[in-house]
Amino acid sequence: MAYMTNLYDSSKCTACRGCMIACKEWNQLPAVMEPFKGNYSTHDDTNGDTFTIIKFMEEEDPVDGIRWNFIKFNCFHCLDPACMKVCPQQAYSKTEWGATIHDPDKCIGCQYCTYACPFHIPKYRKREDKITKCTFCADRVAEGLTPACARTCPANALKFGDRAELLAEAEERVKFLRTNGFPRATIYGKLELGGLNNIYVLTDTPDKFGLPVDPHIPKQIPFWQDWVQPWLGWLIPLALAGSATSFVTTRILANKHAGHEEPGEHVERGHE
Amino acid sequence: MQLVPEYREDLERVERFNLVARVTHWGHTVTFLLCLFTGLVLFVDGADWLAAIFGGYGGAGLIHRIAAVFLTLFIVFFVVFDFKGIINWIKDLLRFGKNDIIFVMKFPLEFLGFPVKIPPQTRFNGGEKGNSMVTPTMVILLVISGYIMWFPSIFPAGLVRVAYPTHDIAMVFATLMVCMHGYLGSFHPGSGESFWGMWKGTVRKDWAQHHHAIWYEETYANKDKEEEA
Numbered sequence: 001m002a003y004m005t006n007l008y009d010s011s012k013c014t015a016c017r018g019c020m021i022a023c024k025e026w027n028q029l030p031a032v033m034e035p036f037k038g039n040y041s042t043h044d045d046t047n048g049d050t051f052t053i054i055k056f057m058e059e060e061d062p063v064d065g066i067r068w069n070f071i072k073f074n075c076f077h078c079l080d081p082a083c084m085k086v087c088p089q090q091a092y093s094k095t096e097w098g099a100t101i102h103d104p105d106k107c108i109g110c111q112y113c114t115y116a117c118p119f120h121i122p123k124y125r126k127r128e129d130k131i132t133k134c135t136f137c138a139d140r141v142a143e144g145l146t147p148a149c150a151r152t153c154p155a156n157a158l159k160f161g162d163r164a165e166l167l168a169e170a171e172e173r174v175k176f177l178r179t180n181g182f183p184r185a186t187i188y189g190k191l192e193l194g195g196l197n198n199i200y201v202l203t204d205t206p207d208k209f210g211l212p213v214d215p216h217i218p219k220q221i222p223f224w225q226d227w228v229q230p231w232l233g234w235l236i237p238l239a240l241a242g243s244a245t246s247f248v249t250t251r252i253l254a255n256k257h258a259g260h261e262e263p264g265e266h267v268e269r270g271h272e
Numbered sequence: 273m274q275l276v277p278e279y280r281e282d283l284e285r286v287e288r289f290n291l292v293a294r295v296t297h298w299g300h301t302v303t304f305l306l307c308l309f310t311g312l313v314l315f316v317d318g319a320d321w322l323a324a325i326f327g328g329y330g331g332a333g334l335i336h337r338i339a340a341v342f343l344t345l346f347i348v349f350f351v352v353f354d355f356k357g358i359i360n361w362i363k364d365l366l367r368f369g370k371n372d373i374i375f376v377m378k379f380p381l382e383f384l385g386f387p388v389k390i391p392p393q394t395r396f397n398g399g400e401k402g403n404s405m406v407t408p409t410m411v412i413l414l415v416i417s418g419y420i421m422w423f424p425s426i427f428p429a430g431l432v433r434v435a436y437p438t439h440d441i442a443m444v445f446a447t448l449m450v451c452m453h454g455y456l457g458s459f460h461p462g463s464g465e466s467f468w469g470m471w472k473g474t475v476r477k478d479w480a481q482h483h484h485a486i487w488y489e490e491t492y493a494n495k496d497k498e499e500e501a
Contacts, residue, residue, distance in 0.1 A: 086436075088314045108329035110314060115424065115432045129330065218430075224437035232441065233315060235448045242383075243455035250385030250461050 003098035003163035008072050009201040012157035015054050015070040019149035023052045026148035048125030051134040059208050071209040075121045075134035077197035082217045083113035085225050098197040099136035107131050118215040173201050277464040284477040286492050288469035292354035299346035306339035364395045372398030392485035403453050410446035
């Protein structure tokens with residue numbers, strides 16, 4: 001099955017936050033009140049009960065003046081997700097259409113994924129001692145529906161569909177934007193981290209939207225997961241096997257060499 | 273079959289480890305092993321049965337943290353009550369020299385039970401010096417990375433990311449040393465007497481003279497002379 005993706009177009013988004021509400025409703029997430037922080041964003045970051053947020057970013061440009069950038073921020077459903085790599089309980093899996101889903105029954109709340117994720121997306125839900133994050137409404141998609149956020153978007157800024165088709169559409173859109181007042185417009189999610197399963201059309205460079213320009217999986221993660229975790233640990237059974245060997249051979253050799261020795265009197269040889 | 277050499281009260285004995293050192297040692301034995309087995313549930317894939325012993329992953333996590341706090345407290349205890357002992361210990365480690373290198377090179381044969389001649393050793397022989405350098409270093413790394421992972425929100429994310437592999441690597445090397453140390457300090461016929469050094473605090477005088485000749489000379493030889501005089 002081809003990858004199914006959300007295409008988010010920041011040039012069309014009106015920041016109505018309908019997607020946030022739809023997400024809360026479908027996933028039955030309680031409201032999380034946060035104090036006013038001096039801008040329109042309801043939350044600085046996603047949290048254990050808020051899978052998607054709209055960020056409001058004020059941008060002052062010497063030529064363009066003030067710009068107000070909106071972005072829907074949630075799990076990017078990386079095609080090669082770091083969270084899945086580090087999870088010691090294999091709680092993460094990819095659906096055949098590209099959603100990265102997390103099984104709370106397997107999760108033990110260790111939070112390895114939170115710090116492996118280049119976007120810091122998986123969040124700890126304290127009351128359950130588990131990690132939560134956007135599910136891409138995999139349950140809805142399995143029934144032939146579109147994700148709740150895409151379903152509700154009144155401005156058509158969010159569109160769910162075939163990844164290849166939406167990528168082509170995004171390219172067309174960026175070409176249009178670049179010649180119509182947004183020369184720095186770009187696509188996010190086509191090349192980043194080898195491909196994200198959420199395509200973003202941005203009217204400016206990613207850093208103006210609070211996104212890492214060149215996200216990367218921290219280097220220690222492949223080192224940790226591909227070398228330390230599977231191989232280094234074998235030193236321990238090796239030490240135990242060495243001790244067991246020595247336990248046997250020392251006693252065999254003791255019987256051979258020194259029949260006259262009193263038990264426990266090994267001072268002639270022993271040295272540790 | 274005899275596992276550990278008999279504790280001989282009839283023979284003359286000399287003190288090897290004071291009470292503070294012994295309490296710290298055995299405190300760390302218990303807390304380290306608790307941390308190890310509760311931690312392995314995450315390191316070893318499919319260790320559900322191991323987690324079950326501690327009441328599931330939640331229980332294992334709780335015990336891991338409690339044991340870790342006590343492990344830290346034993347370090348503090350050692351520093352507070354026997355700081356001089358730590359300094360002397362480090363001083364002895366810094367004496368790593370030719371005799372220690374010879375010891376380490378010949379040790380594999382001794383380990384298997386072949387008779388070998390080994391040059392006189394200081395308070396800690398070449399192998400013990402290695403263990404004394406690696407294990408505490410690894411445990412300190414474990415403690416630091418552990419608290420970083422426990423309270424990730426108050427540390428920079430980059431540090432938290434490094435803490436995870438560090439904790440694993442330090443765990444493997446510490447456990448490797450602990451396995452060898454546990455065996456050599458007890459069931460290995462040549463070194464078994466050192467078990468009593470850590471358990472009761474004293475070792476046989478003849479054993480000390482033979483195994484740690486330099487240490488014995490420096491610590492007890494003068495007293496012997498005084499007694500003779």
